Amino acid sequence: MTGRDGGADIGPIGENSPVVILVRPQLAENVGTTARAMANGGLFHLRLVAPRDGWPQERAWYASSGAHRILDAATVHDSVDDAVADLHRVMATCPRPRHIVKTVMTARGAAAELRASANCGLRTGLLFGPERAGLDNEDMARADTLIRYPLNPDFMSLNLAQAVLIMAYEWWMACDETPPRELMTNETHVATKGELENFLGHLTRDLDECGFLRNEQKRPGMVRNLRHLFERGEVTEQELRTLHGVVTELSRGRKARQQ
Amino acid sequence: MTGRDGGADIGPIGENSPVVILVRPQLAENVGTTARAMANGGLFHLRLVAPRDGWPQERAWYASSGAHRILDAATVHDSVDDAVADLHRVMATCPRPRHIVKTVMTARGAAAELRASANCGLRTGLLFGPERAGLDNEDMARADTLIRYPLNPDFMSLNLAQAVLIMAYEWWMACDETPPRELMTNETHVATKGELENFLGHLTRDLDECGFLRNEQKRPGMVRNLRHLFERGEVTEQELRTLHGVVTELSRGRKARQQ
Numbered sequence: 001m002t003g004r005d006g007g008a009d010i011g012p013i014g015e016n017s018p019v020v021i022l023v024r025p026q027l028a029e030n031v032g033t034t035a036r037a038m039a040n041g042g043l044f045h046l047r048l049v050a051p052r053d054g055w056p057q058e059r060a061w062y063a064s065s066g067a068h069r070i071l072d073a074a075t076v077h078d079s080v081d082d083a084v085a086d087l088h089r090v091m092a093t094c095p096r097p098r099h100i101v102k103t104v105m106t107a108r109g110a111a112a113e114l115r116a117s118a119n120c121g122l123r124t125g126l127l128f129g130p131e132r133a134g135l136d137n138e139d140m141a142r143a144d145t146l147i148r149y150p151l152n153p154d155f156m157s158l159n160l161a162q163a164v165l166i167m168a169y170e171w172w173m174a175c176d177e178t179p180p181r182e183l184m185t186n187e188t189h190v191a192t193k194g195e196l197e198n199f200l201g202h203l204t205r206d207l208d209e210c211g212f213l214r215n216e217q218k219r220p221g222m223v224r225n226l227r228h229l230f231e232r233g234e235v236t237e238q239e240l241r242t243l244h245g246v247v248t249e250l251s252r253g254r255k256a257r258q259q
Numbered sequence: 260m261t262g263r264d265g266g267a268d269i270g271p272i273g274e275n276s277p278v279v280i281l282v283r284p285q286l287a288e289n290v291g292t293t294a295r296a297m298a299n300g301g302l303f304h305l306r307l308v309a310p311r312d313g314w315p316q317e318r319a320w321y322a323s324s325g326a327h328r329i330l331d332a333a334t335v336h337d338s339v340d341d342a343v344a345d346l347h348r349v350m351a352t353c354p355r356p357r358h359i360v361k362t363v364m365t366a367r368g369a370a371a372e373l374r375a376s377a378n379c380g381l382r383t384g385l386l387f388g389p390e391r392a393g394l395d396n397e398d399m400a401r402a403d404t405l406i407r408y409p410l411n412p413d414f415m416s417l418n419l420a421q422a423v424l425i426m427a428y429e430w431w432m433a434c435d436e437t438p439p440r441e442l443m444t445n446e447t448h449v450a451t452k453g454e455l456e457n458f459l460g461h462l463t464r465d466l467d468e469c470g471f472l473r474n475e476q477k478r479p480g481m482v483r484n485l486r487h488l489f490e491r492g493e494v495t496e497q498e499l500r501t502l503h504g505v506v507t508e509l510s511r512g513r514k515a516r517q518q
Contacts, residue, residue, distance in 0.1 A: 011413030037421070039414040065416045101444050101495050108432070109439025146443070150435040151428065154270030155298035157324045162296070162424055169410065169425055173367070176409040180368025184405070185360050236360050
């Protein structure tokens with residue numbers, strides 16, 4: 001996973017996924033960690049505009065955690081104009097643009113628009129500025145849209161790879177269909193109401209038997225509270241079998257002690 | 260912004276924001292970059308369970324880009340049990356849990372639920388495992404919910420600070436109200452239809468004068484196409500004034516040449 005040979009399989013290359021364009025990047029490590037962040041979110045096309053220390057740089061491959069394919073295919077350009085010439089839409093990330101009339105989008109809004117553009121067959125690009133200074137005014141004038149991440153306004157400091165990661169993550173999320181919440185049950189399944197009723201019957205019988213429910217007035221409420229507890233969670237069939245065993249064993253122990 | 264003294268103002272401390280719990284972190288640098296990522300998304304409470312190299316570690320402060328307040332207030336715990344004892348809800352990030360019956364949420368879904376819990380006055384925590392191995396089964400058994408980020412399944416490798424950044428970002432986004440798209444006009448405003456009409460009148464008159472629209476049959480379509488172009492964008496009043504100047508100057512130049 002380190003060094004220039006090999007690298008990880010990073011999955012299929014998205015045809016119309018946005019090109020990440022690093023403008024005058026300073027540290028080769030940051031180009032490598034950018035490639036890693038791109039791979040995380042399914043971005044594959046990397047262009048470098050006038051990288052300070054030249055290109056290629058071995059250190060980028062070492063820092064990429066195996067995202068070699070992205071670095072192997074990266075192209076180098078003299079100018080932003082050259083890097084965006086074949087693209088239809090270009091968005092530029094910038095923390096606080098001033099005195100500019102331009103559409104500003106959140107990362108999430110931009111990701112949705114980039115997906116829409118990709119679906120129309122348009123080639124898109126994302127400009128990221130150099131580590132310290134960020135994009136200059138001439139760079140931003142080449143973009144049709146600016147992207148500003150909603151983040152803690154008192155602490156906006158993001159490194160290059162983190163800035164790329166947030167866009168890559170939003171790009172991925174923009175067509176991800178994972179339900180926000182699901183119960184992972186693996187080999188078992190959520191218990192049916194019948195299975196639950198069967199267990200509650202077992203529990204109530206044994207509690208009646210041991211006298212725990214002997215107060216006739218309180219009995220309905222106590223049984224109902226136990227029911228509420230078990231109905232609330234998403235108890236599985238496997239867990240019910242374990243609980244049956246627990247109740248049986250506890251009763252058996254009590255009976256053994258009574259003998 | 261480096262070293263242990265000083266540090267950046269990271270804004271107000273959210274009362275019920277989730278506690279970030281790093282379980283057996285290995286590198287002090289990663290604790291520092293985690294603090295930075297937390298500050299980005301407005302998370303402030305950090306707990307460390309059995310950090311490998313002990314605590315405090317100067318290198319964490321250097322790596323935090325000024326998020327010193329978070330590190331200064333971090334507490335150290337012997338066990339996960341101790342670190343979560345006062346919390347009401349605990350979620351654990353884990354890339355691929357196996358043979359576990361547990362609710363799994365996306366980062367976005369989890370962030371919404373954490374916000375809801377905070378609004379109910381519940382204290383919540385997020386468990387992040389050690390750099391290489393991740394959380395073990397005993398750690399995960401202490402969580403009521405697992406969080407799995409939707410990311411490129413062929414390249415899930417995230418470092419600790421990046422994993423924290425995505426949760427911190429989603430925590431921030433879960434109550435951010437920035438419109439996904441807005442036109443930043445700064446000192447000017449979007450032109451009214453009247454202002455636009457005024458400019459189109461000026462342009463059409465000058466184009467009539469210079470003969471550009473002399474083909475009577477094509478004239479309506481040509482004028483309409485120009486109108487479509489200018490109606491499409493969100494042209495500002497300031498830009499219209501510039502365009503008035505451009506048209507006037509071009510006409511004047513033409514007239515001067517004709518004399």
